[in-house]
Amino acid sequence: MTEADVVYSDVKFTKSKEKATVTSSPNESTYAEVKILKTEPSAGSQQQAAGGSKVTAERVAVVVLSALLLAAVIALGYICYEYHQTTGHLQKLTVENAAMRKNITETRCEVIMVQKPCPQPPADTCHKCQEGWEQNGPQCYYFSTVKLTWEQARERCRRDGADLVKIESEDEQSFLMQTLRDKMTEPEDKFWIGLTDSVTEGTWLWTDGTPLNKSLTFWSKGEPDNWTGVNNENVDGEDCVRMGTKSGSGLKWWFDKSCTAPQKRICEKSAVTGRPTCI
Structure with missing residues (x-):
């Protein structure tokens, strides 16, 4: 026990009277020194105080983490909202641009056809598509x-002097995707294009026999996968290509598919080209 743990106190005791007639004087008092120990806090009290501090610290930590999580959720929601807004605006601009180019082409042909005076036919050429066909x-x-x-779809295209579409640029892929979104009724409502590896597995060829340019492909994520179905029920795998998506952004929307699975189709042919005549 240390010196700091001891408290000293003076206690005065008075001698008892020997006779009733005798009274002790103040000088006859006896003093005794008594040591009183300081009271130590119990272990239970210390544990209770420590436990209370720990609970308070945990509550503060939970509140802080909850606030940070809420802020992160709000920020993420705002970013997603901005992304969808930007994507929607970009798609709208793409559609408007395609429609504008189509209108300009048609208007230009009409202007050439009626221009006056016309001593000789204009040197400019004009491209026109028949009714029911989209021009790009x-x-x-x-x-x-x-x-x-796929084979039946290709035969129908050839009857009309066309073939299944051959995609040769990002501009063409973009035009087709924007057009398809207006024509699709459900996510699986996709369209055949003129690409197949039915001759040699893994060697993709267009209908005119030219190989696929590997630097210009628009496969969706994980495609082509040559899926054989459950328990290999599709033994021939997936050797033909379809495209289309009802939603989403970007241009990578090609999917390989069994050539015998019925799908819609995209036929392509050159527009009618001619020199306008004076009228």
């Missing part, structure tokens, strides 16, 4: 509403 530059596209196998 010098090419015309037909989007069917009937579902056929």
Whole structure:
């Protein structure tokens, strides 16, 4: 025990009277020194105080973490909102741009046809598509509403002097995607294009026999996967390509599919080209 743990106190005791007639004087008092120990706090009290501090610290930590999590959720929601807004605006601009180019092409042809005076036919050429076909530059596209196998779809295109579409640029892929979104009724409502590896597995060829340019492909994530179905029920795998998506952004929306699965189709042929005549 240390010196600091001891408290000294003076206690005065008075001698008892020997006789009733005798009274002790103040000088006869006896003093005794008594040591009183300080009271130590019990272990239970210390544990209770420590426990209370720990609980308070945990509550503060939970409140802080909850606030940070809420702030992160709000920030993430705002970022997602901005992303969808930007994507929607970009898609709208793309559609408007395609429509504007189509209108400009048609208007230009009409102006050339009626220009006066006209001593000789204009040197400019004009591209036109027949009714029911969509025009993009010098090419015309037909989007069917009937579902056929890949071979049947190609035969129908050839009857109209066309073939299944061959995609040769990002501009063409963008035009087709924007057009398809207006024509699709559900996510699986996709369209055949003229690409297949039915001759040699893994060697993708267009219908005209030219190989796929590997630097210009638009496969969706994980495609092509040549899926054989459950318990290999699709023994031939997936050797033909379809495209389309009802939502989403970007241009990578090609999917390999069994050539015998009925799908809609996209036919492509060159627009009618000619020199306008004076009228």
